[in-house]
Amino acid sequence: MIRSGSFAGRIAALLVMLLMTLGLTGCLSHWFLDSSTRLQVENRTKFDVVSIDIISEDHTSIKPWIKDTVRSGEKSRVYEEDWVGSFQARFVFLASDSVKRNVVKEYRADMDFDGGSLYMVLYEDKDGAIHYEFR
Amino acid sequence: MMKLRNTLKIFACALPLLAGQALADAVSVDALASGGATMRDNQLREIRDVLRGGRGGYVDLGFNYIPAVTQTPLKSEYGEHDGFAFRHHMAGFAAGEVKKNNYLGFLFWLERSGWDGEDFLLFPRYSDFSAVRSVTTWGLSYTFAPMDLTVAGGMQHQNVERVGDIYPDENDSLLYSWAHLRWGHTSVQGSFHRSDWRSLRISMDLESRAVYGGRSSGISTYLPNIEVALYNGGDAGDSVRVSWEQNLIAQRLYGEVSFDFPSREFHSAALKYYPDPSRMIGFEATCLRRNVRSGAADLLWGGAVDLLFLRLAYNSSYEYEHLYRAKGTFIAEFKFSLATIDDFLFARGAPKSAPMETMKLEKKNKDNWKKDDGKIHLDQATGSAPKTLDATGIRFEKSGNAGGDK
Numbered sequence: 001m002i003r004s005g006s007f008a009g010r011i012a013a014l015l016v017m018l019l020m021t022l023g024l025t026g027c028l029s030h031w032f033l034d035s036s037t038r039l040q041v042e043n044r045t046k047f048d049v050v051s052i053d054i055i056s057e058d059h060t061s062i063k064p065w066i067k068d069t070v071r072s073g074e075k076s077r078v079y080e081e082d083w084v085g086s087f088q089a090r091f092v093f094l095a096s097d098s099v100k101r102n103v104v105k106e107y108r109a110d111m112d113f114d115g116g117s118l119y120m121v122l123y124e125d126k127d128g129a130i131h132y133e134f135r
Numbered sequence: 136m137m138k139l140r141n142t143l144k145i146f147a148c149a150l151p152l153l154a155g156q157a158l159a160d161a162v163s164v165d166a167l168a169s170g171g172a173t174m175r176d177n178q179l180r181e182i183r184d185v186l187r188g189g190r191g192g193y194v195d196l197g198f199n200y201i202p203a204v205t206q207t208p209l210k211s212e213y214g215e216h217d218g219f220a221f222r223h224h225m226a227g228f229a230a231g232e233v234k235k236n237n238y239l240g241f242l243f244w245l246e247r248s249g250w251d252g253e254d255f256l257l258f259p260r261y262s263d264f265s266a267v268r269s270v271t272t273w274g275l276s277y278t279f280a281p282m283d284l285t286v287a288g289g290m291q292h293q294n295v296e297r298v299g300d301i302y303p304d305e306n307d308s309l310l311y312s313w314a315h316l317r318w319g320h321t322s323v324q325g326s327f328h329r330s331d332w333r334s335l336r337i338s339m340d341l342e343s344r345a346v347y348g349g350r351s352s353g354i355s356t357y358l359p360n361i362e363v364a365l366y367n368g369g370d371a372g373d374s375v376r377v378s379w380e381q382n383l384i385a386q387r388l389y390g391e392v393s394f395d396f397p398s399r400e401f402h403s404a405a406l407k408y409y410p411d412p413s414r415m416i417g418f419e420a421t422c423l424r425r426n427v428r429s430g431a432a433d434l435l436w437g438g439a440v441d442l443l444f445l446r447l448a449y450n451s452s453y454e455y456e457h458l459y460r461a462k463g464t465f466i467a468e469f470k471f472s473l474a475t476i477d478d479f480l481f482a483r484g485a486p487k488s489a490p491m492e493t494m495k496l497e498k499k500n501k502d503n504w505k506k507d508d509g510k511i512h513l514d515q516a517t518g519s520a521p522k523t524l525d526a527t528g529i530r531f532e533k534s535g536n537a538g539g540d541k
Contacts (some may be wrong), residue, residue: 014444018469033204035218035252035260056212062214082252082262084204087214115217 034115038080044123045130047093047105052076055090055108062090063074068079084115091122093130159464162209166459167266168249168303171293174270175326176334176364177457178226178244178291179313183270183338184484187230187318188347189278189285190238193483195226196327197446197470201254206464209250209264213302216264220459223256230276237355240276242289245269250459259296267296270347272315278397287315289420291326298445315330335365342382344486345412346476357382376402386412387484400424403452414485415473417441423452425460435462443482444471 044048052066065083070076093105107130119135185193199222201207207220223246230240247269252262259267289313298305301364311333317325324336341358343349350356360380367375378393391405405421423435437450446468448454454466474481479488 010496018444018471030253033253035262053423054213059216061212082264084218085208085214085216127192 012096015060035084036080036116037084037113037115038078039065039120040078040118041066041070041076041120041122043072043074043076044094044121046124047073047095047130048072049076049122050094050104052092053090054081055089057088060073065089078117083113085109086112091132111131153469159206159208161208161252162459162461164212164301167209168305169303170248170266170294171270171309172205172333172426172457173250173457174246174268175272175291175293175311176366178246178270178272179315179324179326179334179336181226181483182228182244182274182287182315183322183336184244185242185474186276186315186322187288187344188287189276189283189317190230190232190280191228191474191476192230193226193228193472193474195224195470195472195483196372197225197468197472200467200469201464206466207250207458209463211264211313213301216252218252218262219254220250220461221254222458223248224248226472230278236280238276238278238280238288240275240278241432242272242276242287244272247306250386250456251285259523262299264299264301266298266302266307268298269294269296274315276315281318283317285315285317285322298401302513331367331466337363338465342380342386342486346481346486346488352385356386356486364499372397374398382486399425401523404531405452411490412485412487413480413489414482415443415489417482421450421452423455425455437462442470446470456474461503 009023039052041049041052049066050068051064051069053062054065056062058068063081065081066076066079068076087110089109089111090108091109093107096105097103109132121135122130123133124130142152159250183196196252199220201221203218204217204219207218209216209218209220218478224244226244226247228240228244229240233239247267249259249266249268251259251265251267253260258376259265261267271292271294272289274287276285276287278285287314288312291313293309295305295307309328311326311328313324313326316322320340322336322338322362324338326333326336328336328339338361340360343353343358345354346350362376362380364376364378364379366374366376375396376393377396378391380391382389387409389405389407389409391403393402393404394400395402401424403421403423405419407417407419409417418438418440420438421436423437425433427433435447435450435452435455437452437455439446439448439453441450448466448468450462455462458466464479472483474483481488
């Protein structure tokens with residue numbers, strides 16, 4: 001088919017290589033990489049989650065991600081956003097203080113998102129600290 | 136076919152490995168925001184090179200191949216986004232002789248580059264943080280060969296397909312005009328937006344180049360190529376970049392250095408080695424001042440290997456300046472680029488043609504023949520009396536069945 005000996009054959013081989021890589025560059029990585037993250041959050045804490053956002057490094061800009069209020073014991077809907085990489089997430093909880101007034105509590109966490117479907121569970125440990133975990 | 140498959144396997148495995156080992160730095164929002172101006176300037180510089188002869192033709196096709204998402208992540212105010220800086224370009228120039236010694240040519244340059252969440256060839260994903268921009272330069276050229284004079288001009292279109300919220304606002308369609316005048320070794324090039332000048336490039340390509348009818352060796356091939364480029368910086372003030380390209384050894388080893396004014400600062404330097412002066416294969420070591428810190432800590436050292444169909448670079452100044460300051464990672468580019476003049480082939484900017492046997496022969500023969508006697512010479516090298524082929528007549532052979540020949 002392609003004789004590697006002749007000059008024309010070598011040029012043809014190079015052209016085939018070029019065409020193949022042309023094909024590869026457009027689609028190959030999409031077979032195993034996602035360029036967006038689909039996030040669903042389950043709230044197993046005793047607080048309501050008011051919002052989950054991505055916050056800029058200087059804390060001046062905020063992009064909302066989970067736009068629902070996730071009540072204690074409930075799941076959010078799935079929200080797909082283009083966050084793939086390393087970012088800081090902000091969780092806003094509605095908690096009650098000692099005299100049962102509602103107060104807003106914020107938690108921040110540095111997170112790596114590789115894209116694809118993520119199921120996040122928020123829970124409290126025995127000491128009352130809030131943790132997250134991907135399932 | 137086996138060989139080809141093995142080559143492909145090696146390619147597919149080696150590139151991500153190389154890339155993965157390197158710790159890549161992110162491309163910046165600033166670099167992407169200024170990408171349009173960089174692209175426009177680069178296309179005009181390439182046109183300057185191609186129009187050195189004003190005749191012949193040129194083709195160029197290329198795209199960067201960056202296999203891993205972590206090689207060119209994007210640094211925004213929110214963090215580091217995985218994705219791909221991309222650059223796809225093609226160009227073409229063809230000139231024909233419309234009247235004796237009068238050449239008309241058409242130029243077409245196209246580049247699409249930016250950053251996207253996915254790698255692609257034609258259809259980007261246009262994520263929330265993408266910047267996809269294209270610059271098209273086209274124009275007409277006229278060359279009057281006896282005076283070695285070229286006049287060219289045309290338009291430049293800069294179109295934004297998408298810029299995410301993290302980038303500064305940008306006009307989605309800008310129109311520029313450009314003009315180019317070359318007389319011998321000197322050329323002047325201007326770029327304009329409406330009545331406002333954007334850049335002005337004065338080039339003195341003093342080096343004698345055999346492809347354009349100059350000397351192939353001697354002192355005149357050691358003359359420098361000087362470029363003075365003025366950029367309209369608006370309120371920030373105008374700036375000037377002076378570049379000096381110098382043949383060091385036999386048009387195979389070149390040195391390049393450039394300085395910025397009015398800051399009077401070193402900008403970049405390069406040492407380039409071309410095994411053949413046709414420049415189809417090249418090795419370069421580069422050093423670039425990044426202007427992020429002061430002193431020697433500011434210098435970015437890198438290199439690249441250019442193999443006609445493939446370019447591999449690490450921290451090289453060309454990739455840093457044209458691929459959004461990508462550094463700290465191996466960058467591959469699949470490309471093909473070839474210029475031609477009087478049936479000689481060479482890479483853009485090269486002083487001599489490719490060392491192909493047929494052309495060597497043609498040149499040798501041209502030198503040997505005092506005047507063309509219209510005969511086919513079979514034995515030139517021995518110096519004996521030339522054997523000639525004379526067509527004495529054409530004999531038709533009859534095949535078995537009559538009427539078979541037409």
